[in-house]
Amino acid sequence: MIGRRAGTNRVGMRRDDSLLTRFVDSVFYFFRLAExxxxxxxxxxxxxxxxxxxxxxxxxxxMLVEKPGGFDVWPF
Structure with missing residues (x-):
């Protein structure tokens, strides 16, 4: 009962939950999985x-493009 109230430890989606609730639960599950x-x-x-x-x-x-004076191995 505590897992149901807190929204954790849900093994499977219940069919009486609304589509929006199931979608939000799956988004939060994905975020916890790939945080x-x-x-x-x-x-x-x-x-x-x-x-x-x-x-x-x-x-x-x-500064990144110009080279200071002197011989350079890779002239451009």
Whole structure:
């Protein structure tokens, strides 16, 4: 009875639950199952957006592209 009230330990979906309740329960179940992977992907996406924003500025772009004087093994 406690599992039913708290929404945990549900082995199977009950047929008398509404479609919306079953959908929300399945979404929460998926999030609990894949919580680490979802947070890891969000971290990578946020880090990419921040890095892309930093490298899009002209002063950072110039620093990454231009080489200081001297001989370079890979001239371009």
């Amino acid at each position: 680490f992977e979802i947070l890891f992907v969000l971290f990578i996406v946020i880090a990419y957006v921040i890095f892309k924003d930093l490298t899009a500025r002209p002063d950072y772009n110039r």
